[in-house]
Amino acid sequence: MTVDRRAFFKLAGLAVAAVELPVLGAARAHVDPPEEQPLKGRRWAMVVDLAACHRYPGCTRCMDACRREHNVPSIPDRKHEVKWIWEDSFGHAFPAQGSPYLDSELAGKPVLLLCNHCDNPPCVRVCPTQATWKREDGVVMMDWHRCIGCRYCIAACPYGSRSFNWVDPRPYIKTLNPDFPTRTKGVVEKCNLCEERLAEGRIPACVEACPAGALHFGDLADPESPVRQLLESRFAVRRKPGLGTQPQVYYLV
């Protein structure tokens, strides 16, 4: 078979078009404006109502939602696990708040844990490359592209809120969310307070998924916000306040 010049260009043109057109289409789809305006806040915070949470024993919907939303890998080897939001017993989460008589009531009950998005985050101070930083609205951000993987933030965080990708996490992602980036081996990751959803005017995935209404998200700087009202009307604790980190996840007990 002989291919003359005209036929060659025709074929080549078709091939390029076949590759390019879907890409162009996708790019156009991507720049479509979000349906809603971004959520704006001056000091985002989370309030966890433990009593409400405990009405649904064994429920893992918030954690599942986070996993799906952020492509968090499910690595079976505990040594290499990656956690954004997880649960632990009250006694472990609040060792200082315990009393010898607490056991029967609360100590063994699960508490939802996540990044505290501290006002004075010790992880931000130690990161050599500014891969992690605190946003104006209080979200402690993490840029996986800027992280070189020194793990200093993991050592600095007193809450165990940060995980490291010891191995390539991609094979362990159960359902891939194409709208959120995956990570490579060798970078640190953690809860981002769903900043990508806030930008689209949506509340964090865990809050949305909670069937008990135990998770509240809002702007503490706004006196009318539900989180502010909750904290004014009910007693809340924070994890290890003595360390001076000013955590912004509050637990109603």
Added chain:
Amino acid sequence: MAEAPPATRQPLILGEKSLGQVSRDILSLVEGGATPLWWTAFLISFTVLMIGAAAITYQIATGVGTWGLNKTVGWAFDITNFVFWIGIGHAGTLISAVLYLLRQRWRTSVNRSAEAMTLFAVLCAGLFPVIHLGRPWFAYWMAPYPNTRGSLWINFRSPLVWDFFAISTYLTISFLFWYFGMIPDLATLATRAKSRLRRRLAGFLSFGWSGSTSTWLRYETVYLLLAGLATPLVVSVHTIVSWDFATALIPGWHSTIFPPYFVTGAIFSGFAMVLTLLLIARKTMGLEDYITVRHVDAMCKILIATGGIVGFSYLIEVFTALYSGDPYEQFAVVNRAFGPYAWAYWLVIACNVVAPQLLWFKKLRHNMLVVWIISIFINVGMWFERFVIIVTSLHRDFVPSSWAMYRPTIIEIATLAGTFGLFFTCFLLFARFVPVIAISEVKGVLGPGHRHEEAGS
């Protein structure tokens, strides 16, 4: 004020050497060619180095998951080795700079090799912060350089960035000091060289040293200035390394005692390593007249002093925790001494606190075998000290559910072995190609000159 007659004082160099004899003795390995012993040692070191290189290559290709680390113990062998090697380097700077400024003339026999040791140890140390990164190929992001990433810049509040500057400064100054001190000896090497190539090369490296009085004068001035520059580094480098820990909130790390504790620990471990190496070199290279019992004796005394401070720091750590009333601090101390890694803690106490006490006895200080064995004990003890500080503090942190154990993998052990391979390969090359003892300085303390100075002071 008349001093004791110099004749009663033991000379620094034994054997009534002539100037030419000194050059011949010290340059025997450089000029005589490699001995079978040298080749054996070199091949072993180089093989171990290659094993380490293979381990590092595998680890970078696969991920840090090949190490025994986990979410709780995110630093262990890597940072232990880093602090260990950086510490080893400290004796070199102390001997070359501080003892020079203090006019401790016994340092002349040991400063060259101690400086070389510093240099090679810092090379080994510098390797770990790079390879322990999840993405070591981006290690250069630690450096502040103009980039196209807009406002992105390094974080000057991070102790790791301070570390980067501290270590690169240290490496640069150590290299300058070592090289600069070698210039007159390179000239000696050039004049004595039989082959044209060696003469040209050594002549080039000595910057065409002429040996005139004005050259010597300038040389001495620059050397003094460099010594002044290097002296603060003895304190600064390990202080900054200790801040890596002290600025974190972890109990067992978050302590103001860390800088002095680390600096003395570094000098302690550095001198132990100098002794380990020099006692071998002195025996195998026939340098007993140059590195004398008096030198070993002086270094042993430094070990007693620094080891005492290190032991005191261990006590103060316990005291601070008990006195603070902070349950987390107290738990960290109890966990160190009686937790799952208690064996390592007591090994540290035995090696760093108990073993050096033997050096109070002059008889033992003058027994080279005993000193050598004690120096090995201290090397081991100081490695485990860093291991205990890092691992026992991390493995039981604030969140009891994430408590974990750490155990090194074969890859980590091979990497540590590999750095020893690198260190000894460099040291053997150094002993083979440049004079291990500062010839010109030794000539300066041979006899009349030395006595003259004593009388004048």
